[in-house]
Amino acid sequence: MAVLVCGGAGYIGSHVNKQLYKEGYETVVFDNLIYGHWEAVKWGHFIQGDLKNLDEIEAVFKEYNIEAVFHFAAFAYVGESVVKPEKYYYNNVTNTLNLLHVMKKYGCNKLIFSSTCATYGEPERVPITEEMKQNPINPYGASKLMVERIFQDYNKAYGLKFVVFRYFNAAGADPEGEIGESHTPETHLIPLVLDAASGKRRDIKVFGTDYATPDGSCIRDYIHVYDLATAHLLALHYLEEGKESNFFNLGNALGTSVLEVVKTVKKVTGRDFTVTLAERRAGDPARLVGSSEKAQKMLGWKPIYGDIDIIVEHAWKWHEKAEY
Numbered sequence: 001m002a003v004l005v006c007g008g009a010g011y012i013g014s015h016v017n018k019q020l021y022k023e024g025y026e027t028v029v030f031d032n033l034i035y036g037h038w039e040a041v042k043w044g045h046f047i048q049g050d051l052k053n054l055d056e057i058e059a060v061f062k063e064y065n066i067e068a069v070f071h072f073a074a075f076a077y078v079g080e081s082v083v084k085p086e087k088y089y090y091n092n093v094t095n096t097l098n099l100l101h102v103m104k105k106y107g108c109n110k111l112i113f114s115s116t117c118a119t120y121g122e123p124e125r126v127p128i129t130e131e132m133k134q135n136p137i138n139p140y141g142a143s144k145l146m147v148e149r150i151f152q153d154y155n156k157a158y159g160l161k162f163v164v165f166r167y168f169n170a171a172g173a174d175p176e177g178e179i180g181e182s183h184t185p186e187t188h189l190i191p192l193v194l195d196a197a198s199g200k201r202r203d204i205k206v207f208g209t210d211y212a213t214p215d216g217s218c219i220r221d222y223i224h225v226y227d228l229a230t231a232h233l234l235a236l237h238y239l240e241e242g243k244e245s246n247f248f249n250l251g252n253a254l255g256t257s258v259l260e261v262v263k264t265v266k267k268v269t270g271r272d273f274t275v276t277l278a279e280r281r282a283g284d285p286a287r288l289v290g291s292s293e294k295a296q297k298m299l300g301w302k303p304i305y306g307d308i309d310i311i312v313e314h315a316w317k318w319h320e321k322a323e324y
């Protein structure tokens, strides 16, 4: 029996692939490498393919006896999704239907999926809990919510068993320094601030300093990619035990502002750099912080790298010697 890691050459998927392999699973990474890196697939088998092609997905199920599927493959640039919604609905929704179609055909009914706190939109309160209203404010979040709904219908009609994770802001890198975050283009705050620290960028822009937060900049819940990965293994065990499909937030319940991230990077790296106070970025909620009590209770998840200093330290260690 093997597990399929769709999008496993990307940032989060590669970290999950490593932990699965270390736990003794035979992994098959399937990725079109549009945003992923073959260098990140250091464990298990690798097949270059695209979820838009049914025959390429089917070839994997023919070759391997796939017990469960981890589905990270998606487009995830919030701003781009507003101007190119078609790109997002095709890849994130239609191509997910392709994957479900082949899973159904081959009798594979266990799925672990990467959703996002962007499905909640502007939260009515924080920390956000799973039963709160989901009202996405951009096509990216909407595409993920649509997929969540599709899973519920497939659960009722075809017996699909799923765990949907709504991640908050994934950050950090493999504590052993073997893999890390590398997006082109990069839009995420921590790698951009590290670029400023290492002199690859002239400055870091703080998008908005007039939010209703203590220092005026946006607050996010940064969750270490290693901790995200451990939750995925627990989810697989949960489904292997025959438990019911479920939705879980994955965050730290700790809010860190943009200015606090900048300060932490200066402290951890010992480097100074220019910080430019800039206009708000469209579509940014002021404060996104998630409660993960449900995952802790039901999956036994215990995040261990909640401290923003450690998240930045690991990201910096990777950043300095990044192979890709």
Ligand SMILES: NC(=O)c1ccc[n+]([C@@H]2O[C@H](COP(=O)([O-])OP(=O)(O)OC[C@H]3O[C@@H](n4cnc5c(N)ncnc54)[C@H](O)[C@@H]3O)[C@@H](O)[C@H]2O)c1
Pocket (backbone or CB within 6 Å): 006, 007, 008, 009, 010, 011, 012, 013, 030, 031, 032, 033, 034, 035, 036, 037, 049, 050, 051, 052, 071, 072, 073, 074, 075, 076, 091, 095, 114, 115, 116, 117, 166, 167, 168, 169, 170, 171, 183
């Ligand atoms: N990074 C975050 O903070 C964050 C937060 C919430 C949710 N998510 C979700 O988590 C998942 C992983 O995020 P990430 O940051 O690792 O992104 P990523 O871009 O690094 O990884 C996604 C991978 O999927 C691949 N891919 C995309 N479309 C494909 C297709 N049609 N066929 C085959 N491969 C395809 C890409 O090449 C890439 O390697 C995404 O679904 C994203 O929406 C990420």
Ligand SMILES: O=c1ccn([C@@H]2O[C@H](COP(=O)(O)OP(=O)(O)O[C@H]3O[C@H](CO)[C@@H](O)[C@H](O)[C@H]3O)[C@@H](O)[C@H]2O)c(=O)[nH]1
Pocket (backbone or CB within 6 Å): 076, 077, 078, 116, 117, 118, 167, 168, 169, 170, 187, 188, 189, 190, 192, 204, 205, 206, 207, 208, 218, 219, 220, 258, 281, 284, 288
């Ligand atoms: O150069 C920059 C880049 C970002 N920010 C700010 O930093 C915060 C975090 O931004 P970013 O790292 O881009 O993450 P988010 O926009 O919060 O989105 C990420 O986290 C979401 C969950 O919160 C996921 O759904 C998305 O896929 C993922 O990109 C936001 O307030 C940004 O305005 C800056 O001030 N300057």
